[in-house]
Amino acid sequence: MSEVKTNKITSLASNNNLVIDPDGTGLFLPNRTPCFFAELSADQTGIADATETVVQFDSEDFDIGGIWDTSNYRLTVDANTVGYYLISCYLFTNGTNGIEDQYVRLRKNGSVYTENYNSSFISGAAASTTFSNLQFTTVIPLTTSGDYADVTIYSDRSSGGTTIVNQVSTSRTRTYISGFRMGGA
Numbered sequence: 001m002s003e004v005k006t007n008k009i010t011s012l013a014s015n016n017n018l019v020i021d022p023d024g025t026g027l028f029l030p031n032r033t034p035c036f037f038a039e040l041s042a043d044q045t046g047i048a049d050a051t052e053t054v055v056q057f058d059s060e061d062f063d064i065g066g067i068w069d070t071s072n073y074r075l076t077v078d079a080n081t082v083g084y085y086l087i088s089c090y091l092f093t094n095g096t097n098g099i100e101d102q103y104v105r106l107r108k109n110g111s112v113y114t115e116n117y118n119s120s121f122i123s124g125a126a127a128s129t130t131f132s133n134l135q136f137t138t139v140i141p142l143t144t145s146g147d148y149a150d151v152t153i154y155s156d157r158s159s160g161g162t163t164i165v166n167q168v169s170t171s172r173t174r175t176y177i178s179g180f181r182m183g184g185a
Helices: none
Strands: 034-041 044-047 052-054 059-064 073-078 085-095 099-108 110-119 132-142 146-156 163-165 175-181
Touching: 085 099, 085 146, 099 132, 110 132, 132 146, 146 163
Parallel strands: none
Antiparallel strands: 034 059, 034 175, 044 163, 052 146, 073 146, 085 132, 085 163, 085 175, 099 110, 099 146
């Protein structure tokens, strides 16, 4: 058996993404794992009936790696951040008229990757339900530089009603998206 003794092993890559620290506590990625938490800065109002609409996550609590774009409301990867991402999202909606159909969709490069149906708060007949929560947790491969993921809502309300994606207030987050890279491409 051979043994190698050294104080520290660091990757030759310019981003130093692999380090075995000198005190022997193990292998780790030194604060470079891309991750983010984004939310709405205010309620998103005026979502038209039966129309797919991008959810406008325009405020970040944190964004390590600069992967969340608050102006285009999407996660975009580059050559340094490509990989497989675990994404979680929760939307709370209300609006005028009852919900007939409602979906939250995670899109990859503009095409639907996952889709989840609404889970309404039912206090009577389903046609009178105006509040719902939509959520998902999934892994998405963003393995090519320039790949992006965003979230849309499709809400069909009786008699042409409108939908609000509700933030409530800046002190309590009701609608958010978060994620982190699980591994490289």
